[in-house]
Amino acid sequence: MTDTRALAAGLLDWIEEQTGSLEKERWEKDNSIGLNVKTDHAEAQIDAVFLEQTIVEYRILNEREDNVFYLHFELEDIEHAKELFKEMQDCLHKQTGTDTREVLLCCSCGLTTSFFTMKLNEAAEALGEHLHFDAVPYEQLYESAEKVEAVLLAPQIGYRLKTAQDVLKDKIVLTVPVKIFSTYDAAGMISMLKTMFAEQAYKAPEKKEKKNLQHTQEGSVLIVSVIHMEDKSRIAYRIYDEGNIVAERQITKETYAFADVIDTVKVAKTLHPNLKTLCLVTPGMVNDGILTYEAANIIDLNAKAKLKEIFDGSVRLYNDADMIALGYAATERDMADTAFYFVPRGSYCGNIGLVINGNTVRGKTHMGGRQTEAVTSLTTFPQNPYTLVKTPEGNIELAARYITGLYSFTGIPFVACYSSMIPDIGKLRDKIAEFIPDGFMPEIVKADSVRDYLYKGVLYSLHRLTETEG
Numbered sequence: 001m002t003d004t005r006a007l008a009a010g011l012l013d014w015i016e017e018q019t020g021s022l023e024k025e026r027w028e029k030d031n032s033i034g035l036n037v038k039t040d041h042a043e044a045q046i047d048a049v050f051l052e053q054t055i056v057e058y059r060i061l062n063e064r065e066d067n068v069f070y071l072h073f074e075l076e077d078i079e080h081a082k083e084l085f086k087e088m089q090d091c092l093h094k095q096t097g098t099d100t101r102e103v104l105l106c107c108s109c110g111l112t113t114s115f116f117t118m119k120l121n122e123a124a125e126a127l128g129e130h131l132h133f134d135a136v137p138y139e140q141l142y143e144s145a146e147k148v149e150a151v152l153l154a155p156q157i158g159y160r161l162k163t164a165q166d167v168l169k170d171k172i173v174l175t176v177p178v179k180i181f182s183t184y185d186a187a188g189m190i191s192m193l194k195t196m197f198a199e200q201a202y203k204a205p206e207k208k209e210k211k212n213l214q215h216t217q218e219g220s221v222l223i224v225s226v227i228h229m230e231d232k233s234r235i236a237y238r239i240y241d242e243g244n245i246v247a248e249r250q251i252t253k254e255t256y257a258f259a260d261v262i263d264t265v266k267v268a269k270t271l272h273p274n275l276k277t278l279c280l281v282t283p284g285m286v287n288d289g290i291l292t293y294e295a296a297n298i299i300d301l302n303a304k305a306k307l308k309e310i311f312d313g314s315v316r317l318y319n320d321a322d323m324i325a326l327g328y329a330a331t332e333r334d335m336a337d338t339a340f341y342f343v344p345r346g347s348y349c350g351n352i353g354l355v356i357n358g359n360t361v362r363g364k365t366h367m368g369g370r371q372t373e374a375v376t377s378l379t380t381f382p383q384n385p386y387t388l389v390k391t392p393e394g395n396i397e398l399a400a401r402y403i404t405g406l407y408s409f410t411g412i413p414f415v416a417c418y419s420s421m422i423p424d425i426g427k428l429r430d431k432i433a434e435f436i437p438d439g440f441m442p443e444i445v446k447a448d449s450v451r452d453y454l455y456k457g458v459l460y461s462l463h464r465l466t467e468t469e470g
Helices: 002-018 078-094 114-127 138-147 155-167 178-183 186-202 258-271 303-308 320-332 368-378 392-410 425-432 451-469
Strands: 023-028 032-038 042-050 054-062 067-074 101-107 131-137 150-153 172-175 221-229 232-241 244-253 277-282 285-287 290-293 298-302 314-319 338-342 351-356 414-418 443-446
Touching: 002 023, 002 032, 002 042, 002 054, 002 078, 042 078, 054 078, 054 258, 067 078, 067 258, 101 114, 101 138, 101 155, 114 131, 114 186, 131 138, 138 155, 150 155, 150 186, 155 172, 155 392, 172 186, 178 186, 221 258, 221 320, 221 451, 232 258, 232 451, 244 258, 258 277, 258 303, 277 303, 277 320, 277 451, 285 314, 290 303, 298 303, 303 314, 314 320, 314 451, 320 338, 320 351, 320 414, 320 451, 338 392, 351 392, 392 414, 392 425, 425 443
Parallel strands: 101 131, 101 150, 150 172, 221 277, 277 314, 338 414, 414 443
Antiparallel strands: 023 032, 032 042, 042 054, 054 067, 067 244, 221 232, 232 244, 285 290, 290 298, 338 351
């Protein structure tokens, strides 16, 4: 333990050097040491916890105390720890929060709001209000809205308000009143925004307390899942003991490498020594333990062998779309034939998982949910798919064509759809009805989550495997 303490202390010494003149606080307890580093807009927390192995946690809290970066790993290789800190440091420097609130104005083409945007910025400066306004055309709204706090729709596209509010649930979204827009009443618009911001602050949810690492002897099944959404990679894991959840954590990073999975498994093993089964659920093609996930530059990796080097129990690999579909079919459909269409935000091509006759349809090379990519070049779209993906209306167009193709080849009677960019499933049904004759339409329903179905799909698969082996 003395050596690992010395290694952890050396890491903290090195981090102190890397962070220069930033405000820092070093601390030490019986079984842990740590360092907090503060910028004007965020705080980085580095904790080393001494168990059987030394576990290091890297965490960044922004001004609102939201976790914008989190990972943990066993401290074995100091150079690996330093590389991970460099990723953390890059994220820390991006937290350039300011008192200035960013607001987006949107019209059909961006031109009619440009002059009003200029007037609003002039008025905000004159009134001493920390507000900054930008204008975008509607087709750029959803990709531009991620980093703003409010969205103002011009009156001429006010009919899109409900859709925008349903997609941008964490933003203030409103239509500019006609009287304010037509007279360029910048002061009136700013006053209205201030009221909305005040109401939002009043309704803000309570902050969750940080959970500390704890050692436990419980647990038998570890499920690690990789999902890439909204430009962030999220590696989450759950540990089940006799069907009960005994632990759950999530790592959030801007990049993803298979080494992140290795780190996650090592930590879970240290905290839960009695693990018997490891299941990795990942995007990409999974075939006999070989993983190809081009988005993360993983090509023909023998992932199962890599995991067996650090885990001496049973190791299984699954495609994410397959498990989501299986979990949905098992819990919602009594294993009736089911398709699950899952679209990560920003992806032009959704992933489709199929359950037919009680089994996932994996195909010759086990493509998982990537079947739809192969037909993109053969499908006629009204616009380029990369353009369509930017709006809810475009996502409906894409999904309708993919689901129609799916139905044409399989006759699948039921499709569950998960897409944050398709809040109104009725409009998707209407679009599909343009391609499929009345009376032949599959049932289309909206799914509100994917992660829980993914876990349930793995558990169902393991349960069925146990019955077969028994």
